Amino acid sequence: MELGVIGLGRMGRIVVDRSLDAGHDVVAFDLDAEATAAAAEAGATPADSVSDLADRLGEERRIWLMVPAGDAVDATLDELEPHLDAEDVVVDGGNSHFEDSVRRAESCPAAYLDCGTSGGPASAEAGFSLMVGGPAWAYEELTPVFDAVATGPAGHDRMGEAGSGHYVxxxxxxxxxxxxxxxxxxxxxxxxxxxxxxxxxxxxxxxxxxxxxxxxxxxxxxxxxxxxxxxxxxxxxxxxxxxxxxxxxxxxxxxxxxxxxxxxxxxxxxxxxxxxxxxxxxxxxxxxxxxxxxxxx
Ligand SMILES: NC(=O)C1=CN([C@@H]2O[C@H](COP(=O)(O)OP(=O)(O)OC[C@H]3O[C@@H](n4cnc5c(N)ncnc54)[C@H](O)[C@@H]3O)[C@@H](O)[C@H]2O)C=CC1
Ligand SMILES: O=C(CO)[C@H](O)[C@H](O)COP(=O)(O)O
CATH class of the missing domain: 1.10.1040.10 (N-(1-d-carboxylethyl)-l-norvaline Dehydrogenase; domain 2)
Incomplete structure (x- = not known):
């Protein structure tokens, strides 16, 4: 699968590395150019901006946000919005408030998965525990990536409708x-x-x-x-x-x-x-x- 990852800090970089290790293609962007360059050195395709990242992905875009919770998520979604349609999937893997995730799921043109992530940077080798909320088809579509980023198939599950992942x-x-x-x-x-x-x-x-x-x-x-x-x-x-x-x-x-x-x-x-x-x-x-x-x- 081709995955866009936005936010390449302590957590986003692990999403990149584990996805690459599992054989997925990754397009990566961070506001910090050094973080983007480091992901490129690891094998990701670097993007210059959120829009550039969206343009570099194929027809069906799968994009993982790992930016700080709050304004950074809304700013990223605003920039992504013109590039998205109903066939696309956006995952927010940060610690967003579940009510923000419900609001974003309602307004995002793409299917929106709120993904609670546990394990922290210390779990880079073992993988995370992922608690996902949102449409079942989008969860199933992203399952190969969840398998890679989590400890394995048992390390993630769909909790229920929008917001439930971040609620858990x-x-x-x-x-x-x-x-x-x-x-x-x-x-x-x-x-x-x-x-x-x-x-x-x-x-x-x-x-x-x-x-x-x-x-x-x-x-x-x-x-x-x-x-x-x-x-x-x-x-x-x-x-x-x-x-x-x-x-x-x-x-x-x-x-x-x-x-x-x-x-x-x-x-x-x-x-x-x-x-x-x-x-x-x-x-x-x-x-x-x-x-x-x-x-x-
Ligand atoms: N560190 C931890 O133990 C855990 C963190 N989380 C959550 O994961 C998310 C990311 O956390 P960390 O990786 O620890 O933070 P971090 O501060 O290490 O990395 C965040 C990255 O996002 C980038 N960034 C910020 N705004 C951006 C934007 N608008 N566009 C592109 N890039 C942007 C920053 O330059 C930075 O590289 C947060 O929501 C955090 O609460 C979740 C579970 C555990
Ligand atoms: O989600 C986490 C661990 O599970 C993060 O480490 C989070 O930052 C911890 O919460 P707080 O910053 O309030 O201690």
Whole structure:
């Protein structure tokens, strides 16, 4: 298949590389010319602009957006619009709000797939987990690319109609906040408690057969290995927060109580000044899965 990829940062570049590795042809564009050139070196056909990318694709255009959520998605769609028709498919693989995706699906001349993407840059080799919303025919049409970008056929599925992919990803991120908070609290007690513990050894032991083993716990193990049991100079400051806020807002609207996710979000908002260990670990874990910059003292 021939795929256009717009946005070649930490995530978009993985879409390019995995698609090329699976034998697909890729036309690539980023506002940053260096990112476009780097994708070309990897085997993609470079485009000079969004319009140029659309022109270089064949009759039935398949285009994957991996730009920051918000205005960049709308700006890209505005530029694409004159080139699109009902036979074309656009995938938004970023962390867009599901209501924005519903609006875009209604106004986009092409079939529109909202695709929640989990795994982060650390999943370049293994592939992502993809949660897709939108028309079934478009999902089936893009399945060869989803197979390549995800961990494989089991790593993606169609969640339902427009918006459902980003809705599921929003809730995923709420769960991510709560899990990070739970691990953080447990390790904080171990760190402050009665025994002088090697927390990397604790995490490693838990990761080998314990009920609470997980990828986030593997990232805890990595963080303690690289930063030390006291997390060194990792600051008590957790950035991000938009996707967790959306989850809590939706829970309030639906009158579904989510005290753990809300509390984890509140911890982020109050993460200033008092050096909470749990938040310093969450700060470091966001580097582990997302290559988000570690805030340091
Ligand atoms: N980093 C992560 O762990 C994850 C990120 N995401 C989502 O994936 C999307 C991309 O994230 P990253 O790759 O991490 O961001 P990034 O900042 O590494 O890359 C974004 C790229 O888009 C380019 N760009 C911005 N506006 C553009 C435009 N109008 N046209 C063309 N290119 C444009 C930038 O130059 C940059 O190269 C975001 O929506 C993010 O929330 C989703 C899951 C995980
Ligand atoms: O989607 C992700 C992981 O699943 C991204 O890493 C996202 O940036 C995490 O959310 P936040 O920035 O609010 O911590």
């Amino acid at each position: 990803k929003m809730v995923h991120n709420g769960v991510e906040y709560a899990l990070m908070q739970a691990y953080g609290e447990g390790f904080e007690l171990l760190h402050e408690g009665r025994y002088d513990l090697d927390l990397e050894a604790v995490a490693r032991t838990w990761n080998n057969g314990a009920v609470i083993r997980s990828w986030l716990l593997e990232l805890c193990e990595e963080a303690f290995r690289e930063e030390g049991s006291d997390l060194g100079d990792v600051a008590d400051r957790i950035e991000g927060g938009s996707t967790g806020t959306w989850t809590v807002q939706e829970a309030l609207e639906q009158e579904v109580p989510l005290p753990l996710i809300y509390q984890a979000l509140a911890e982020r908002f109050s993460s200033r000044g008092d050096g909470r260990f749990s938040r310093r670990l969450a700060n470091r874990l966001r580097y582990g899965f997302g290559r988000h910059e570690v805030q340091r003292e």
